[in-house]
Amino acid sequence: MLLESFSDMKKNLTCICGSCDFSLKFSYDKPAKGDKFFFPIENNYLHEIYECARCGHFLAWNSFDNTVLYDGQYAQTTYGDKLKATFDNIINLPHESSDNAARVDNILQYVDGYFPDNSPKSVMDVGSGLCVFLYQMRKLRPDWQYLAVDPDPVQSTHARDIVGIDAVQADFMELDNHNNCYDFISFNKVLEHVFDPVSMLAKAKGYLKKGGLVYVELPDGSEAAKEGADRQEFYVEHLSAFSMPSITILAERAGFVPLSIERIRDPSRKYTLRAFMNMEGAR
Numbered sequence: 001m002l003l004e005s006f007s008d009m010k011k012n013l014t015c016i017c018g019s020c021d022f023s024l025k026f027s028y029d030k031p032a033k034g035d036k037f038f039f040p041i042e043n044n045y046l047h048e049i050y051e052c053a054r055c056g057h058f059l060a061w062n063s064f065d066n067t068v069l070y071d072g073q074y075a076q077t078t079y080g081d082k083l084k085a086t087f088d089n090i091i092n093l094p095h096e097s098s099d100n101a102a103r104v105d106n107i108l109q110y111v112d113g114y115f116p117d118n119s120p121k122s123v124m125d126v127g128s129g130l131c132v133f134l135y136q137m138r139k140l141r142p143d144w145q146y147l148a149v150d151p152d153p154v155q156s157t158h159a160r161d162i163v164g165i166d167a168v169q170a171d172f173m174e175l176d177n178h179n180n181c182y183d184f185i186s187f188n189k190v191l192e193h194v195f196d197p198v199s200m201l202a203k204a205k206g207y208l209k210k211g212g213l214v215y216v217e218l219p220d221g222s223e224a225a226k227e228g229a230d231r232q233e234f235y236v237e238h239l240s241a242f243s244m245p246s247i248t249i250l251a252e253r254a255g256f257v258p259l260s261i262e263r264i265r266d267p268s269r270k271y272t273l274r275a276f277m278n279m280e281g282a283r
């Protein structure tokens, strides 16, 4: 994408709620403290965070093209050659300091209360990354079925060969084998990386069984912003950060009924919003 089109995008910023009324919240002329992403640019690094006056949603604007995040550089930049070591490190974290362990505990508690029977479930994890989530799920529910979907060839191979989880290397938006055969579909810190989170979430409807459940986890921009600019939630890899109203709007615009939305602080101290949703509403 050309710089001009990014400038245009800045002029035409439109929020998930439809509003165009934004104020500049944070501006970075170099990567925020702790932000490891490297872009091959020299003098024009500009990363800005805009806050919607109506719903409190945050949108990023960059002076450079960060679509490289989707062509395999993501794992390369974030983990380098240490993919396996990073995976081992995360799965061996003490239970109480693991975001992933807390996530899985919360999900299984909700899922066990939600589904009327305890038959094995089928799970699709979109943007599966290092696959620590499905690894932990399988440990606790070994008879369930799992599919990891990730566009990154390195991470996808890792999921299949190292973790031993069925994996599809694809951009979820380009999958076309619609089949409503999943009981549970998760987007763990994924939708903040894409330009159109509503369309991506809406696409899950084509894969969800009747009565199935979707889980979404997103950075909580509202809480993070209270601590200033140097927060992971606003790193350059994120195109958006959410508020309680904007995660609700996301779910509803994608055609889901939000059943539960919570604001939490992860063991790693990230600010997170998490939501369970379905297509039918409360039972």
Ligand SMILES: [Zn+2]
Binding pocket: 015, 016, 017, 018, 019, 052, 053, 054, 055, 056, 057, 246
């Ligand atoms: Zn808004």
